[in-house]
Amino acid sequence: MIIGCALFMELIDATAVLTALPQMAREFGEPSVRMNLVVSLYLLAVALFVPVSGWAADRFGPRRVFVSAIVLFTLASVACACSTSLLQLSLARLAQGVAGAMMVPVGQVILLRWSARENLLRAMSYLTIPALIGPILGPPLGGLLVTLLSWPWIFLINVPIGVLGIGLVVRYIPDYPGARHRPLDVRGLLLSAIGLGGLVFGFEAIGHGLLPRYGSLALVGLGLLSAVLYVHHARRATHPLIDLSLLRIPTFSVSFWGGNLMRIGSASQPFLLVLLFQLCFGLNPLQAGLLSFVGGAGAFLMKLLAVRIVSRFGFRRTLIGNAVLTGLTLAATGLFDITTPYWVVIVVLFISGVIRSLQFSTLGALTYADVPAPQSSAASSLSAMSIQLTMSLSVGVAAALLSLIMVWREHAVLTESDIALVMGLAGVLCVASALVYRRLSVTAGSAVYASGER
Structure with missing residues (x-):
């Protein structure tokens, strides 16, 4: 806590x-x-x-x-x-x-x-709140x-x-x-800094119109080039700053790729809900924020249930089923319009918060389930880096898709249906992450909850 x-x-x-x-x-x-x-x-x-x-x-x-x-x-x-x-x-x-x-x-x-x-899943459920x-x-x-x-x-x-x-x-x-014996990978630091800085700032610029479109794309391109050069460097370095060999651990790899795909789809929801509530429904910032808050309130309920659910169904079945539910609830929020009763909005957002809380609590525990203790620092850095990148990517992609949809549909102002299309596409990405979780074995990650339940 x-x-x-x-x-x-x-x-x-x-x-x-x-x-x-x-x-x-x-x-x-x-x-x-x-x-x-x-x-x-x-x-x-x-x-x-x-x-x-x-x-x-x-x-x-x-x-x-x-x-x-x-x-x-x-x-x-x-x-x-x-x-x-x-x-x-x-x-x-x-x-x-x-x-x-x-x-x-x-x-x-x-x-x-x-x-x-054996208490890792329970601890991660608290950290998710x-x-x-x-x-x-x-x-x-x-x-x-x-x-x-x-x-x-x-x-x-x-x-x-x-x-x-x-x-x-x-x-x-x-x-x-x-x-104190571990040296700093200076070349890796420079390449990763340029790569992450270019990608995060580039996607942020695309999402919020901070730079001309060509400038934003140039930043993304520089980031991608630096990322490729870092991968080449990390394969030959004795102590790479970001240890990509962690991706050889099956549970870490599945959590990494599946979680990134899930975040690209779901992290744009708060951004899209702000646009929907304020620009389309005419709510003020405080009203929109209070309405959106019920989604986070669901995290408290899931904290009490996450360990029991995963203990009952295992990581594989929980992540696959919950990925589908996450996508469906995300798409459902795109169906809100000005006539939707507030109680329906609150119920859907609450359920969406419960489901996302379970998904990210489960992913957080599975990510580190089989990581050796000496590599925990490297695993945490790699995970945090990917989270920062995919959350920026999510908002940038959502904003770019909204712009393209408005041009395609010849809309001068943003409408509920424009946001609904982007919400639907985001939901599809969340459902697609279930295909990544299918690579898990039935007993994957059982050590982080089985002993505690016994």
Whole structure:
């Protein structure tokens, strides 16, 4: 729960800031479009430093890195709140991104080393809650703080959370020693940084129109080229920064590819729901955020049931069946229109949240089920890197598809049917991930729940 709270703090901050951008633009005297730098620079910093998180955890010890990341995130939050110009805020957001890149993967390393193998599924079900609720609670919380107080409070709220988190980590989390003999893969760091930075920022630029289309595509192309060069480098390096040999572990490989396909389909749902509720239904940001929040509320219920469901059906059957249900509920949200009763919207979103919570809790546990302890840091970095990339890709692809559909259908303004088509395609991707999970054996990952149930 301590690690989950750190993740929650980061996700709340990353999403709550969206509601404050117009107020910041007026106070700084900047055009609204330039305020996108506040979001984009944060994502860029995360993409650049996620790959080095595993090496840092091994080199200096995960608790030391985790505490340092919380301290940096808290101080950067204060710097954000005290900013008087876009330049100052952008620099502070870069520091926040560096800290965020370290907090989540290193927190997972601690969880993997501290939790018994048979309790891994239960632990991951707790960790999934802030991951689902944070992005949904962020916008309404940000809207509330901006409306009642002012935009600096979006960042200042991190201070008591950070101070409490540091105290809890120091008191309750073991201080695992580092391995000072492992060198830093400098060439791998440069290639991965350029690759991830180009891909994440390129997809973000496509999704939010930050750059001309050719500039965004050039960034994506640079990212792809660097990624290919990194793969070639990693095959020959003695200590690669991102260990691609982990993909030879069957459970890790299936979780990696299936989970990425699932996230590309499902991570765009909050983005699409905001467009649907605000642009098509005419709701204000606070109303739209509160309506979307019921999807995260379902995560609490599934926390209590995840272990029992997986124990009953196994990882293979749970992931296959739940992938189909995820796709169906995602497509169902695209069928909402202005006449849909609110109780129907709430019920569908709640069920969707329950199903997604089960899917990502199960995937989180299966990802590390067969990973040897010495490779836990590398596995966490690779997993965090793929999550960051596919979530950016999901929003970018959804935004690009909306633009193409509007041009194809000659719509001057966005309509419910345009969003429904994209929701349907996203649902198809989620269902397609079930084909990846079919590669699992019937007993795959049983060690992470069978012993605990006995």
